């Protein structure tokens with residue numbers, strides 16, 4: 001509760017502490033954008049204006065310059081946000097949409113127990129309720145009526161649809177209970193196909209790679225366009241990159257619409273808004289294009305993290321922070337008790353200029369790879385025994401340490417033995433993932449009744 005105490009102190013200085021003590025609990029909005037690397041957001045330094053709504057949040061809130069995702073895969077990453085624990089500390093593990101969150105208190109449960117109306121609107125099949133991410137939500141809208149153009153069983157929906165549902169729900173809420181809303185938008189995730197009125201607004205964005213790329217036969221791999229990303233007759237990486245930027249622009253547009261309605265609804269409650277992404281995207285680094293999940297290198301785990309809260313002034317914070325800090329921070333800002341034994345902590349003290357944590361280190365994971373990030377370096381371990389899907393393999397362990405240079409580039413140095421030891425200890429205490437169950441019969445019925453795609457056809461929806 002230290003963070004809340006500091007926050008109240010700031011409010012006291014501004015002369016509104018008495019009023020604050022009578023303030024109702026804040027409405028809370030958690031926004032997660034899929035596959036959005038921070039350096040493609042204007043507020044984080046991207047040249048073009050891809051993100052006016054996100055930039056507006058940053059201009060009146062706190063922007064964390066160095067936020068590390070708990071995973072470079074969608075479901076594990078969100079499970080860490082919801083529990084305040086690292087990926088190998090919860091039962092989703094590194095299985096993307098094929099494991100179930102069980103036995104750990106969640107953010108939504110805390111809000112629900114505190115009398116909040118809780119609602120989630122998600123847009124990616126790997127976040128469906130069968131993953132257990134719905135625990136604690138009164139409404140969990142995972143009605144996905146579309147599928148990716150190259151993967152028919154990979155269900156999703158566009159920002160316009162998801163935000164439309166969230167707006168309809170919001171319009172039915174009165175002000176008797178505070179709200180906790182999780183809004184997940186999928187669009188920057190490939191294939192990059194922005195709607196017509198956004199396509200061409202950015203145009204090509206040159207990457208370091210020049211010339212056309214072949215299309216790979218698989219969904220992951222180097223030196224080519226992953227099969228799931230293929231756009232008909234497009235082979236120029238600069239065109240893909242431009243479409244990626246336009247998808248960001250499209251999501252940002254609908255996000256802006258929702259934030260406007262949310263703030264109008266919540267006016268008297270001084271809302272809290274936290275925005276992040278589940279992971280980034282490779283755009284040519286190490287020869288990987290338009291994919292994620294294959295490593296936990298910076299392009300895949302450096303994500304935006306922006307928080308707007310009452311009494312908090314706009315500032316940029318360079319300290320290293322993590323997805324596991326999200327649940328502790330939101331509970332603290334709402335004045336609610338912390339979750340039991342979180343690995344993260346409330347960022348509220350940092351947000352009001354308080355003391356920085358001493359030499360913070362944070363974990364990030366994907367299948368077959370784990371990393372420990374420190375302020376200016378990362379150490380990663382790849383190989384044997386790390387994969388929770390395939391079990392032990394004969395592949396030998398490999399490790400490396402990379403240091404961030406002042407120009408932002410990362411260079412290898414001798415492996416940090418102490419960091420390696422901490423990763424090993426972290427991996428040794430890993431919780432085994434709980435396999436996902438069958439879809440609930442009533443949910444299948446509900447989807448069919450609404451005329452959606454046959455949900456039982458989702459046999460191959462793993463992957464990035």
Ligand SMILES: [Zn+2]
Nearest residue numbers: 034035074278
């Ligand atoms: Zn994702």
